[in-house]
Amino acid sequence: MFWSPDCVENIVMGINGQFPGPNIRARAGDTVHVELTNKLYTEGVVIHWHGIRQFGSPWADGTASISQCAINPGETFIYQFKVERAGTYFYHGHYGMQRSAGLYGSLIVNLPEGEREPFHYDREFSLLLSDWWHQSAHEQEVALASNPIRWINEPQSVLINGRGQHNCSLAARFSSSSKAVAQCHFRGDEQCAPKILSVLPNKTYRIRLACTTALSSLNFAIGGHKMVVVEADGNYVQPFATDDLDIYSGETYSVLVTTDQDPTLNYWVSVGVRGRRPNTPPALTILNYRTTAAIELPKSPPPVTPQWNDYARSVALSKKVLSRMGTPKPPAKYDRRIILLNSQNKVDGFTKWAVNNVSLTLPSTPYLGSIRYGLMKAFDQRSPPDDYPADYNINEPPSNPNATIRNTVYRFDFNTTIDVILQNANALSVNLSEMHPWHLHGHDFWVLGYGEGKFTDKDAKGFNLKNPPLRNTAVVFPYGWTALRFVADNPGVWSFHCHIEPHIHMGMAVVFAEGVELVRNVPAEALTCGLTAKMFLNEDSKAWHG
């Protein structure tokens, strides 16, 4: 539908006539029932419930070609799953680049009735953060898959709850840009008018942050106010205070903000870009003490986003995220360790991202069906590599940039403990290594550590096994490594991928499978495509030839 997310009209993928999609709120222990009807004209669609474990319902994970067939235009698919744990989540498209097209919304799970959070707050806000391009997601898909690649460049805008300002700035008067920036003027009912955070003095607010950006790493700050981080990816963390917070695509946080500042002033809420040479102005809105007119802009400039490439600062912030007492601890030992080299490559001249030299292209039959029913022809049955060559130089562009396109699967023995070491490297250009926020479906993992350079066995000695944060998304920093541990205890097939959508489109993903033989009662609707469909048709060929 036509929409003006950043005051420039464009087409967004909406839900029920809304952009972003409706907020979904449930209570821990609830079964969520979503009927998704595809009203697109020619495109299939799926929705992934980001951060929800889907234990016992792997077909409801909403990953096209992995957990289900895309839902055809005109058809309805029912997502039914249990939300086990209170926390801040979100949902989004997981097919092509439909997340970039705007298919996302907020999913909040409250505590069960009678239970209380381990921290106090009076009220809450929920901010869904995203980035937005004026070039359509369809065109981006073609551009990225062109030879030579046409890179999509930085987004035009950052959005807070689907709202940004491209043609004007709320903070125009503080702009040091040589280009004159116009002051925004809103009646208030514009689709791009910022939603003001209206607060009372001397209260504590929980601000839920969810980052569903296609590309950008963000930094969140509120002028004049400290925040205390209390939740990450649906898990409580050891509270820590900070002036600003990096948030990567796929991550969620809750921060507590106490309104203890001068209530006669307004304050900027700023969401700036980090990790890439910034070319997008920060998203802004206002924290308004209700005693003050909301239309009055803050008198001082918005918080300055930290230097985009100050990665030491980013690493230090990530290391502050530790699990709160009472969080389950990781097993002391792993059963299998896989090391995943993140590299940018070429395949027949096309630019790709790869993991251990394999660039993933998904098959047309969902793995959940093909593995469950033993359809060997549905995908490449070889095992993808558990490591990369010892002599690989991570500090330079790959000496042989060629990668392979495959659709192989890592199969884990059920209930074993898996260590994944994400190993970053130099991209195709010299002196360039990018951040990649990796997101795991179906599980949380413990983040055992971050390190610089090439991971070696010795690094494992420094792993944090005491209070590592339990998360579903973790960044691997430029030229560094990140160590994760999880238990393969959720029967199903699960995507593990860089959450940057253009990178997924270019192959930066792997597939994990465990205990698939234990999966029962896959709804037929989830597998009505490719070889799974064919299998069932062949078994009943008589009817077809009646």
Next chain:
Amino acid sequence: MFWSPDCVENIVMGINGQFPGPNIRARAGDTVHVELTNKLYTEGVVIHWHGIRQFGSPWADGTASISQCAINPGETFIYQFKVERAGTYFYHGHYGMQRSAGLYGSLIVNLPEGEREPFHYDREFSLLLSDWWHQSAHEQEVALASNPIRWINEPQSVLINGRGQHNCSLAARFSSSSKAVAQCHFRGDEQCAPKILSVLPNKTYRIRLACTTALSSLNFAIGGHKMVVVEADGNYVQPFATDDLDIYSGETYSVLVTTDQDPTLNYWVSVGVRGRRPNTPPALTILNYRTTAAIELPKSPPPVTPQWNDYARSVALSKKVLSRMGTPKPPAKYDRRIILLNSQNKVDGFTKWAVNNVSLTLPSTPYLGSIRYGLMKAFDQRSPPDDYPADYNINEPPSNPNATIRNTVYRFDFNTTIDVILQNANALSVNLSEMHPWHLHGHDFWVLGYGEGKFTDKDAKGFNLKNPPLRNTAVVFPYGWTALRFVADNPGVWSFHCHIEPHIHMGMAVVFAEGVELVRNVPAEALTCGLTAKMFLNEDSKAWHG
């Protein structure tokens, strides 16, 4: 893929890296075997073989929701069908607005070996005519379905074999435009460089014309040369000479051109827009006598396209198309007559086109499957009306503009003779009635007559039963009627629709079904969606719950 159809880069839907898709050439009696692999990221796809009867292979007609399920990304569907009759055909997408997106190509069927055409020619050219917008087809789909409607306006360019010139004109020096028009300069290898028709003097050339425009009615002319029309929609016609030829979306023609003019000169080939207030420059290329340098432009201006709204001229031209001796004659009488009022309407504020007040929206289960297997819930089982209210005033906007959205089907007794009277009317705006070229799948029809005003029984007395042309596409002119007759002798489900793609998108189509109980051996792949898929799954539910 990125492409520059009219020298402005855009995204087109290509086939095998080509735009338009590859030329397909077969011989009458051949079985054509096409393996179509969908390499789109999230969109389904089908291809319709326009003008091919598909007798015995109704599932190969390539109409999404009618003859088959759309082919999912990554999957391959095999179209296999017999081409019975030599002639000029084409193929194109028949899902959403994928024809507008550029999904089309040429399909020529030669005579069986040893047989000869009933006219002489030395060589031939094949020209596929289309129109092109800089706005993407995806955006057009959303625009047309917005409330209020955002009309897509006239195309930026007319294309000959996928080539047009937007930023410059071949005939710049003759331009009377107040805007200075730049002269085109080509090296020759540009995607938008015109393909020159290179001829020898004193030969006869067969020029095959196929019109796959999304919106535009066209007029074809060659400076200084008369042409003789010999074929229309794959049927021979009584040859007639003309200076120019109207050609509507969905039509094909063959014309013979004798190169009897001064061979030291070049001549314009011009394709201009008619029937709508013209806002698109004509497509141009050059007829080059090989004795002359091809780069020399003609010294006189291109043929002038006849006045856009001189409908009397258009009707006169259409009436010249009569069947050649030996063409099968229509049955003397009809068994059932349906009168189809063409009207523009509103449904809940949305602008629609309707037929007898029903605006068609296709179901998610293909009719061929749902009718064949008696799945009553797949679509509205009521019969759509065979007529419209007697007091309807076709000369004014509808007094009650509200139409109904339905997916009903006209069911014909097998082997009966059906008369269809297309009745045009005023659109929603006063003093506006548009031309609609109606195309029938699975059959040719005889065009028994064209008339002005409201069709009455008396008009039937003037029907041409002697030598009416046999065609698959016929126009209903503004405020007029067009009478068609065909025999419902092809078991299957067939679309009958205005060939203007935005009009189809807005509901201007009906569905015909006949002898579906006789259909055998529908390939399972054609019906793996919606309720047909469900039916087969239910019949083998054990496997699903293994």
